[in-house]
Amino acid sequence: MATLHTKAAARAMMSPAVILLLIWMAVPLAMTLYFSFLRYNLLMPGMEEYTGFLNYEFFLTDPAFPIALANTLMLVGGVLLITVVGGVFLAILLDQPFWGQGIVRLLAIAPFFVMPTVSALVWKNMLMHPVNGLFAWIARSFGAEPVDWLSSMPLFSIIIIVAWAWLPFATLIILTALQSLDSDQKEAAEMDGAGPVSIFLHITLPHLARALTVVILIETIFLLSVFAEILVTTSGGPGNASTNIAYLIYTQALLQFDVGTASAGGVVAVILANIVAIFLIRMIGKNLET
Amino acid sequence: MGAITLENVVKRFGEAQVIHGVDLEIKDGEFVVFVGPSGCGKSTLLRLIAGLEDVSDGRIVIDGQDATDLPPARRRLAMVFQSYALYPHMSVARNIGFPLKMAGMDKAAIEAKVQGAAKILNLTDYLDRKPGQLSGGQRQRVAIGRAIVREPSAFLFDEPLSNLDAALRVNMRLEISELHQSLATTMIYVTHDQVEAMTMADKIVVLQGGKIEQVGSPLELYRNPRNKFVAGFIGSPAMNMVEGAEAAKAGATTIGVRPEHFVMSHESGQWRGKVGVAEHLGSDTFLHVEVEGVGPVTARATGEFEARHGDTVFLTPEEGRVYRFGPDGLAL
Ligand SMILES: Nc1ncnc2c1ncn2[C@@H]1O[C@H](COP(=O)(O)OP(=O)(O)OP(=O)(O)O)[C@@H](O)[C@H]1O
Ligand SMILES: [Mg+2]
Numbered sequence: 001m002a003t004l005h006t007k008a009a010a011r012a013m014m015s016p017a018v019i020l021l022l023i024w025m026a027v028p029l030a031m032t033l034y035f036s037f038l039r040y041n042l043l044m045p046g047m048e049e050y051t052g053f054l055n056y057e058f059f060l061t062d063p064a065f066p067i068a069l070a071n072t073l074m075l076v077g078g079v080l081l082i083t084v085v086g087g088v089f090l091a092i093l094l095d096q097p098f099w100g101q102g103i104v105r106l107l108a109i110a111p112f113f114v115m116p117t118v119s120a121l122v123w124k125n126m127l128m129h130p131v132n133g134l135f136a137w138i139a140r141s142f143g144a145e146p147v148d149w150l151s152s153m154p155l156f157s158i159i160i161i162v163a164w165a166w167l168p169f170a171t172l173i174i175l176t177a178l179q180s181l182d183s184d185q186k187e188a189a190e191m192d193g194a195g196p197v198s199i200f201l202h203i204t205l206p207h208l209a210r211a212l213t214v215v216i217l218i219e220t221i222f223l224l225s226v227f228a229e230i231l232v233t234t235s236g237g238p239g240n241a242s243t244n245i246a247y248l249i250y251t252q253a254l255l256q257f258d259v260g261t262a263s264a265g266g267v268v269a270v271i272l273a274n275i276v277a278i279f280l281i282r283m284i285g286k287n288l289e290t
Numbered sequence: 291m292g293a294i295t296l297e298n299v300v301k302r303f304g305e306a307q308v309i310h311g312v313d314l315e316i317k318d319g320e321f322v323v324f325v326g327p328s329g330c331g332k333s334t335l336l337r338l339i340a341g342l343e344d345v346s347d348g349r350i351v352i353d354g355q356d357a358t359d360l361p362p363a364r365r366r367l368a369m370v371f372q373s374y375a376l377y378p379h380m381s382v383a384r385n386i387g388f389p390l391k392m393a394g395m396d397k398a399a400i401e402a403k404v405q406g407a408a409k410i411l412n413l414t415d416y417l418d419r420k421p422g423q424l425s426g427g428q429r430q431r432v433a434i435g436r437a438i439v440r441e442p443s444a445f446l447f448d449e450p451l452s453n454l455d456a457a458l459r460v461n462m463r464l465e466i467s468e469l470h471q472s473l474a475t476t477m478i479y480v481t482h483d484q485v486e487a488m489t490m491a492d493k494i495v496v497l498q499g500g501k502i503e504q505v506g507s508p509l510e511l512y513r514n515p516r517n518k519f520v521a522g523f524i525g526s527p528a529m530n531m532v533e534g535a536e537a538a539k540a541g542a543t544t545i546g547v548r549p550e551h552f553v554m555s556h557e558s559g560q561w562r563g564k565v566g567v568a569e570h571l572g573s574d575t576f577l578h579v580e581v582e583g584v585g586p587v588t589a590r591a592t593g594e595f596e597a598r599h600g601d602t603v604f605l606t607p608e609e610g611r612v613y614r615f616g617p618d619g620l621a622l
Contacts, residue, residue, distance in 0.1 A: 184375035187342050192389035193363040206379040
């Protein structure tokens with residue numbers, strides 16, 4: 001798109017999609033904003049009235065809010081850490097030539113296709129269950145006391161479950177990036193006297209910077225709103241120990257029927273997501289420039 | 291210090307044998323060029339010397355020490371890749387300094403060496419740039435800079451100029467030759483451009499199908515090719531090969547005459563033919579002549595020799611410049 005003419009043409013071509021997307025985004029956002037300023041409880045229909053910032057006050061001063069905020073950030077951070085480190089490690093393993101490479105790669109990608117509710121149920125009942133679970137069985141066969149994962153460390157358990165689902169995504173993206181690394185560069189580094197660790201640090205990792213950025217940005221967007229895994233496993237508990245912002249909004253809206261406060265929570269979540277996004281772009285966005 | 295000896299080196303990729311027992315002696319300070327057609331194993335041979343490929347059989351000796359099983363980093367060789375293989379996320383200065391950093395040299399010493407190399411290669415103004423912001427020729431120089439700071443015992447070049455345009459290629463050719471004069475370090479240079487081979491080499495190694503066809507100085511190969519392949523490969527345009535009755539007259543299966551070794555005339559001569567295409571280059575004219583009873587022949591005339599399509603000309607091979615080859619392709 002070099003000339004003015006092609007730029008104008010490109011804009012005209014893109015505009016229907018852009019306008020549709022804008023409407024798509026703007027209408028629900030506007031409605032959420034509107035509801036967030038109303039006293040609107042489903043138990044008292046027909047009583048809606050303007051309340052100003054009262055809903056926001058309720059949501060932000062709710063003692064569950066700071067806990068949910070911290071949980072959200074820990075969930076995002078923990079899953080990112082596991083998937084990025086684990087993804088790099090797995091991708092390097094899968095990049096080595098070995099027998100049955102195609103099958104193994106396919107299997108490694110598989111968890112990504114398992115629905116969150118299903119994977120969470122499998123983890124809850126077949127792996128982490130204190131009586132029937134595989135982990136409990138392993139612990140017992142070593143003579144140790146089985147751990148009740150979901151009640152003694154609920155947030156950590158959820159981090160593990162979500163990380164398991166996102167690890168293949170990170171692995172896949174990093175693997176394609178690894179494969180695009182020019183083998184000449186590695187050979188040149190080898191001749192320059194760099195060992196495997198130096199090659200990884202000075203050649204491979206900088207080459208992966210862009211892919212890692214993409215992984216972190218995309219995962220963050222989705223991880224800020226993890227919900228199904230929490231609903232199916234811990235229901236946010238015990239207490240609020242595994243409640244994140246998305247789940248807190250759900251409890252407001254559907255358990256307390258308070259649409260107004262839930263909407264206010266939704267707006268807060270949008271603002272939070274934007275703050276996180278700004279931080280991320282500041283920190284790692286320069287990797288996306290060419 | 292940069293004497294390299296190959297003893298019966300063999301390379302197989304799985305079943306396929308690519309290098310068939312190569313013996314070669316490279317003296318310290320020599321400029322050796324590997325030439326040969328595409329796929330003949332030039333790059334593979336160079337990579338074997340560099341240690342980037344394992345030798346299947348045979349020995350590689352560098353400076354009297356058996357280097358067959360040494361890792362690349364311990365062979366004290368530096369390589370310049372066809373793709374330059376610069377590290378895209380590092381500045382030019384860090385690229386050039388990378389081998390020194392890996393050797394654990396301290397910052398000030400690296401800085402000094404990088405400055406020195408940059409001065410030799412005219413890169414001083416570009417030290418802060420990334421490779422992506424350089425022209426092809428500058429990238430080439432960075433790659434060479436990265437090689438020279440290590441003060442290797444030999445340089446290995448794999449078709450370093452093939453990505454450059456013609457004018458720049460001539461320039462870089464001179465620069466590399468000058469570098470060789472000033473450093474006096476062994477250089478092994480792979481190319482399939484026989485002009486590069488002829489102009490740069492102290493010693494040319496002609497390869498075909500993973501075997502060495504002939505080793506010698508450029509003029510030796512030009513004057514005394516050992517067989518038909520070398521005769522046809524060295525020299526441009528290629529030598530004319532004539533078989534049949536004309537060859538039998540000279541007591542050979544094939545005779546070869548270089549285009550520059552004809553006496554041309556409009557009136558009389560040994561071979562008579564019709565001009566197909568005449569390429570006038572100013573200094574020279576190349577005539578593609580269909581000679582009766584011989585076939586198509588390329589001949590070089592001086593620029594002033596008038597000839598156009600359809601003219602009849604007479605060609606006489608110069609006395610003592612006719613190469614004779616036996617049935618096995620070897621020179622007689
Ligand atoms: N990794 C490999 N596995 C299998 N065969 C290979 C491998 N590398 C090279 N070969 C084969 O070895 C032969 C020589 O290859 P090489 O790259 O040395 O050719 P070359 O003389 O450098 O050719 P060019 O002038 O095109 O670069 C080729 O037939 C090639 O197919
Ligand atoms: Mg090659």
